[in-house]
Amino acid sequence: MNLNQFIADYGGLSLLILFGVLVSVFFFLFRAGRRRPRFRAIPAFRLLRGQMGRAIESGRDLHVSIGTGSVSGDDTATTLAGLAIAEYLADEAAASGIAPTITTSDPTSVLLAEDAVRRPYTRQGNLSDFPRGAARLPALNSTQYAAATMDFLNHEPALTNIMSGTFGAEVALIDQAANNNDLPQLFGGSDPRALAVMSTSTDHVLMGEEMYAAKAYLRAQLPHLAGLRAADVVRIVMAVLIVIVFIVGLLSK
Amino acid sequence: MRRAFTSTVPAIITGIAGWIVLLSFIFPELTALRVVLINIAVLVAGLALLLGFVRLLNLHLRRVRQRRSGYSLVALITALIVFVVLVADRFLNLGATPWVFNAIIAPLQASLGALLAIFLGVAAMRMAQRSRTWGTLWFLLSAIVVLLTQIPVSADSILLPIRQFFDALAMGGMRGLLLGVALGTLAVALRVLLTIDRPQSE
Numbered sequence: 001m002n003l004n005q006f007i008a009d010y011g012g013l014s015l016l017i018l019f020g021v022l023v024s025v026f027f028f029l030f031r032a033g034r035r036r037p038r039f040r041a042i043p044a045f046r047l048l049r050g051q052m053g054r055a056i057e058s059g060r061d062l063h064v065s066i067g068t069g070s071v072s073g074d075d076t077a078t079t080l081a082g083l084a085i086a087e088y089l090a091d092e093a094a095a096s097g098i099a100p101t102i103t104t105s106d107p108t109s110v111l112l113a114e115d116a117v118r119r120p121y122t123r124q125g126n127l128s129d130f131p132r133g134a135a136r137l138p139a140l141n142s143t144q145y146a147a148a149t150m151d152f153l154n155h156e157p158a159l160t161n162i163m164s165g166t167f168g169a170e171v172a173l174i175d176q177a178a179n180n181n182d183l184p185q186l187f188g189g190s191d192p193r194a195l196a197v198m199s200t201s202t203d204h205v206l207m208g209e210e211m212y213a214a215k216a217y218l219r220a221q222l223p224h225l226a227g228l229r230a231a232d233v234v235r236i237v238m239a240v241l242i243v244i245v246f247i248v249g250l251l252s253k
Numbered sequence: 254m255r256r257a258f259t260s261t262v263p264a265i266i267t268g269i270a271g272w273i274v275l276l277s278f279i280f281p282e283l284t285a286l287r288v289v290l291i292n293i294a295v296l297v298a299g300l301a302l303l304l305g306f307v308r309l310l311n312l313h314l315r316r317v318r319q320r321r322s323g324y325s326l327v328a329l330i331t332a333l334i335v336f337v338v339l340v341a342d343r344f345l346n347l348g349a350t351p352w353v354f355n356a357i358i359a360p361l362q363a364s365l366g367a368l369l370a371i372f373l374g375v376a377a378m379r380m381a382q383r384s385r386t387w388g389t390l391w392f393l394l395s396a397i398v399v400l401l402t403q404i405p406v407s408a409d410s411i412l413l414p415i416r417q418f419f420d421a422l423a424m425g426g427m428r429g430l431l432l433g434v435a436l437g438t439l440a441v442a443l444r445v446l447l448t449i450d451r452p453q454s455e
Binding site for chain 1: 306
C-alpha cells in the first residue's frame with residue numbers, strides 16, 4: 001500500500017489519533033504545569049507591545065488586517081490566529097476609548113473582528129465608548145481588498161500596518177503602499193508566496209506556526225502555553241516519524 | 254445569566270458542532286449530521302454576505318462624506334451599479350452577469366495582478382538597499398536560482414538534474430512550513446473545541 005492510498009483509507013483516523021495525542025499532551029502539560037514553560041523569543045511580537053500607546057500619543061490609527069480568510073472554511077484557524085493579535089491590541093486600547101482599525105474582506109470574519117473590538121468595552125462596562133466602524137469590510141475579494149487597503153494606507157493617518165491572517169501574493173500591493181508611507185510593518189501568514197514577499201520589506205515576520213503562537217506569546221496564560229508546548233511535542237514526534245519512515249523506505253528499496 | 258447566553262452557550266454549541274464534524278470523518282453514521290451543520294454554516298455565511306454588502310456601502314459612504322478618498326465614491330457607485338445589474342439580470346435574463354465579470358471585473362483584477370510583478374521587483378531592490386546582510390544576499394540568490402530553474406527544459410537536458418535538485422530543496426522547505434501550519438491549525442482547533450478560546454462574544 002502506498003502513502004496516498006493509506007491517507008485515502010485512514011486519513012480521518014490518523015487525524016483523530018494525532019488530535020488525540022495533542023489533547024493528551026495538552027492535558028498532561030496543563031495539569032503538571034506548575035512552572036510556566038519558556039519559549040524562544042520571537043522579535044516580531046516586541047513590535048506589538050506599546051503600539052496602541054504610541055497610536056494614542058500620535059493621534060494616528062493602528063491598521064490591523066486579518067486577511068481574506070473566512071471563519072467557515074479552510075482558513076478558519078489562520079483567521080482566528082490573526083484575530084488574536086487584533087484582540088490583544090483592542091484590549092490594550094479599550095481603556096483609552098480608542099480601537100485599532102481592523103480590516104478584512106470576508107463578511108463572516110468582520111463580524112468576529114467587531115466582536116473582538118467590542119469585548120473589552122463590554123468587560124469594562126463602557127459600551128457607549130465603543131467606536132463603531134472599527135472593524136471594516138472595504139471589499140469582498142482578495143485583489144479588491146488589497147486595492148482598498150492601499151487606498152486606506154495612502155489616505156488615512158496610519159501609524160503601523162499589522163497584517164496577520166490569510167494572504168496571497170496580492171499582499172505585495174499592500175506592502176507597496178505601506179512602504180510608500182514609511183509605515184513599520186508586522187506580517188503573519190501561512191502562504192509561502194506572501195511570506196516571501198513580506199520577507200523582503202520587514203524583519204517582523206511571523207512565519208507559519210509562529211503566527212498560531214500569538215495568543216500564547218501575547219497573553220502568556222497557562223492553557224495557551226500548554227497548547228503551544230503540546231504542539232511542539234507533537235512536532236518532534238512527527239519529525240522523528242518522518243525520518244524513520246524515510247529510512248525504512250530507503251532500506252526497503 | 255446574560256453571560257451564559259453570550260459566552261457559555263455559544264462555546265458549547267461551537268464545541269459540539271466541531272466534535273461532530275471531526276468525528277464524522279471516522280464514523281460515517283455522523284455524515285448526515287455533518288451535512289446539516291455545514292448547510293447551516295452556508296446559510297449563516299450567505300446572510301453574513303448580505304450584511305457585509307451593506308457594511309461595505311456604509312463604510313464607503315462614510316468615507317465619501319468625510320472626503321477621505323475619491324476611490325470610495327468610485328467603489329460606491331460601482332457596487333450599486335453591479336448590484337442593480339445583477340438583480341435585473343436575475344429577472345430579465347439579459348446575460349449581463351457573466352459579461353460584468355468577464356469584461357469588467359476580471360480584466361481590472363488582472364491589471365492589478367500584473368502590477369504585482371513590478372512591485373515584487375521593487376520590493377527586491379528595496380530589500381537590497383535596506384539591509385545589506387548575508388541573509389539578504391542569500392535570499393536574493395535563492396530568488397534568482399528559483400527564477401532560473403523555472404525555465405522549461407526537455408527530459409534529456411543536462412539541466413534537468415539541477416532543476417530537480419532545487420525543486421527538492423524548495424519542496425523540503427515548503428513541507429516544513431506546511432507541517433508547522435498544520436500543527437498550528439490543530440492547536441487552534443484544540444483550543445476552540447475545548448472552549449479555551451472563545452472567539453464568540455462573552
